[in-house]
Amino acid sequence: MTKSLFGSIDRIIGGGHGFKKAKMMVPVFYYFLFFFAFQKLEGLNPFVALGQRNFSPRWPIFWTEYTDYATAASLIIVFFVFASLTASFFWTQRIPRVLGFLGMLQYHAFTSSFGKPSHQLDLWLWVAFLLVFLPKNQRKFLLVFWAIQAFILLTYSMSGIGKIVMAFDQYFKGQATLFSPDAGVLHITTMLNRMQEPSLHGPLIVNYPLLGWIPLLLIVYLQFFSFVVAFRPSLHRVWAAALILFHVGTDLTGLSVFVAPSALFLVFLLGSPFQISKSVRRTILDLPGVSLIDRLRRSLT
Amino acid sequence: MSYRAAKISVLLFLAVYFCTGMLAQFFAKGVEDAYPFFSWFLFSRVPLRIQSEYAIRFLEIGGKTVDPPLFFKKAPGALRNKERRSPDEYYVLVQSLGGAVKRKDAEETARLRLEIEKEMLDHPAVYEISEIIFNPVELWRNGSVMEIKPLAEFTLK
Numbered sequence: 001m002t003k004s005l006f007g008s009i010d011r012i013i014g015g016g017h018g019f020k021k022a023k024m025m026v027p028v029f030y031y032f033l034f035f036f037a038f039q040k041l042e043g044l045n046p047f048v049a050l051g052q053r054n055f056s057p058r059w060p061i062f063w064t065e066y067t068d069y070a071t072a073a074s075l076i077i078v079f080f081v082f083a084s085l086t087a088s089f090f091w092t093q094r095i096p097r098v099l100g101f102l103g104m105l106q107y108h109a110f111t112s113s114f115g116k117p118s119h120q121l122d123l124w125l126w127v128a129f130l131l132v133f134l135p136k137n138q139r140k141f142l143l144v145f146w147a148i149q150a151f152i153l154l155t156y157s158m159s160g161i162g163k164i165v166m167a168f169d170q171y172f173k174g175q176a177t178l179f180s181p182d183a184g185v186l187h188i189t190t191m192l193n194r195m196q197e198p199s200l201h202g203p204l205i206v207n208y209p210l211l212g213w214i215p216l217l218l219i220v221y222l223q224f225f226s227f228v229v230a231f232r233p234s235l236h237r238v239w240a241a242a243l244i245l246f247h248v249g250t251d252l253t254g255l256s257v258f259v260a261p262s263a264l265f266l267v268f269l270l271g272s273p274f275q276i277s278k279s280v281r282r283t284i285l286d287l288p289g290v291s292l293i294d295r296l297r298r299s300l301t
Numbered sequence: 302m303s304y305r306a307a308k309i310s311v312l313l314f315l316a317v318y319f320c321t322g323m324l325a326q327f328f329a330k331g332v333e334d335a336y337p338f339f340s341w342f343l344f345s346r347v348p349l350r351i352q353s354e355y356a357i358r359f360l361e362i363g364g365k366t367v368d369p370p371l372f373f374k375k376a377p378g379a380l381r382n383k384e385r386r387s388p389d390e391y392y393v394l395v396q397s398l399g400g401a402v403k404r405k406d407a408e409e410t411a412r413l414r415l416e417i418e419k420e421m422l423d424h425p426a427v428y429e430i431s432e433i434i435f436n437p438v439e440l441w442r443n444g445s446v447m448e449i450k451p452l453a454e455f456t457l458k
Contacts, residue, residue: 006308058336105337112336115393122339126318140307147311154315155341158322162342169346176347182438183347189441190348195388196374206438255344 008231012146018273019138022145025271026134027091029127030100032263034084036124037077037103044077060109073110080107094132101128120260123152127264142273149268150230152261156243160224178220184212191255201252212253219246225288233274234286240269351447353434355399357417360454361427373428375444399430402452410453418457429454 057064064072083103090096108125111117127148134144167178176186188202205212222242229239244265250256278286285294302310318338326340357373360366373395374388394417401409430453435446 002312005312006305009308009311108337117336119339119341119343122337125337130314135302135307137304139304140302143304143307143311147314150311150315151318154319155339158319158341159343159345162326162340162345166342166345167347176350178347180347182350185438186348186350187344189437190352193437193441194392206442 009143009146012231012233012274013139013142014274018142018145021271021273022142025267025273026131026145027088028267028271029131029264030084030088030091032267033100033104033124033128034081034088036260037080037084037107040077040107041081044074054114056115057113058109060105061113064110076106076110079103094134097128097132097134101125101132104128120258123155123261123264126151127268145268145273146230149236149272149274150227152264152268153226153230153239156223156226157228160220160222160226163220164224178216181213182209184216185209187216188212188253188255199253205253215249219249221289222246228288232286232288233272234276234278234283236269236272236275238283240265240272243269348437350436351434352437353432355396355402355430355452356433357395357398357428357430358449359426359428363424363426370429372444395430399432399452402430403432414455424457426457427454428457 055069061072061076067075080103083099086096087100087103091100104121104125105128108121111121130144130148130151135141163178170177171179176183180186185206188199188205192199192202222239226239226243229235244262247258247262250258285291321335321338322340325335325338326342329335358370359373359376360370362371374391394413398410398413398417401413429451432450432452433446434448434450439445
């Protein structure tokens with residue numbers, strides 16, 4: 001199995017043809033990171049004004065116990081801004097990339113220290129970590145780039161696995177499951193009741209439950225097979241667009257707002273250096289499940 | 302590091318992340334125990350068709366009886382300061398208060414009451430904390446609940 005995985009990775013990376021494009025995309029990540037950090041400066045005062053309510057520092061910011069809350073909050077955000085700016089300027093050097101990662105880690109740990117974290121920035125944190133290991137060698141550079149793509153897609157597969165595992169659990173408990181036509185409506189109304197926020201498309205889905213259920217099933221398909229797509233470059237761009245649309249959809253229905261990962265889809269998957277252009281028919285035949293049926297059909301004929 | 306060793310490291314990293322996330326989901330005391338690893342089990346359970354939760358309802362505001370009682374989460378800004386707490390924070394706070402009242406934890410109840418009243422209620426009021434049983438679709442459509450079980454009544458001066 002390892003041999004087959006190694007072979008697949010070698011085929012994707014090939015002779016290093018995507019190196020130029022990959023090298024163009026990496027600094028874009030740091031530009032986004034800086035832009036994001038800079039935006040947080042704007043929110044510094046409200047952050048400090050919030051005070052220490054429920055503040056329970058995570059391990060990366062253990063040092064905040066030795067300083068007051070306002071100083072810690074300021075230091076973390078200012079360091080994040082300068083670290084990400086340094087990484088944007090000198091992204092080809094490892095030490096600035098380490099700084100960029102540390103800036104992100106401190107900020108991530110800080111925002112995760114108020115009870116349950118939102119996970120909006122988890123992917124950013126791990127991508128910044130993986131980029132620390134970016135080597136100069138072309139093939140290894142592309143390998144790290146692919147590792148980032150695979151990691152992002154793996155987290156979506158984990159989410160898909162979670163939904164399927166829990167569907168079985170709920171089925172045996174006699175509860176509504178992912179496969180119940182009202183599943184989408186139950187998700188949306190539960191969240192709307194809790195958040196008391198207006199929703200653009202929530203009411204439409206409540207009136208027509210299938211409009212919530214069918215996209216939910218498509219989302220589970222999309223999520224479950226995401227990691228498989230890491231090994232199918234012809235689908236990188238399609239999957240990036242589909243996952244971005246998925247987040248736009250959950251935002252419109254009021255289910256959840258998950259903006260931050262979309263920037264990573266743009267940088268690492270929509271701009272994938274491994275993308276192979278194929279006809280629409282060939283691309284469809286590469287889709288997980290469809291490819292299996294196609295292989296079975298060919299073996300029978 | 303050779304290219305082969307780099308490939309092994311990448312696959313190892315992905316496997317470690319996957320396994321740690323899953324182990325954290327199923328075995329850790331809290332899903333966040335393995336920070337910064339995460340299982341990504343988000344919205345994995347479909348919400349129940351009949352749900353129960355704790356809710357605050359105003360019975361009196363400014364000395365006047367409110368009939369029918371007004372749900373806190375439907376209350377206007379003067380009673381519930383949306384700027385100071387997000388709906389999610391409010392939800393967690395009310396559920397914690399309901400839990401504390403139900404298990405007769407006087408100290409925790411007093412602490413949570415203070416937190417709610419300090420941050421969110423700007424008027425003198427009488428309010429109750431209840432356990433409500435509802436269908437989420439009906440609650441959202443027309444605000445109807447199937448059953449309300451009052452747990453305690455508090456006065457805010």
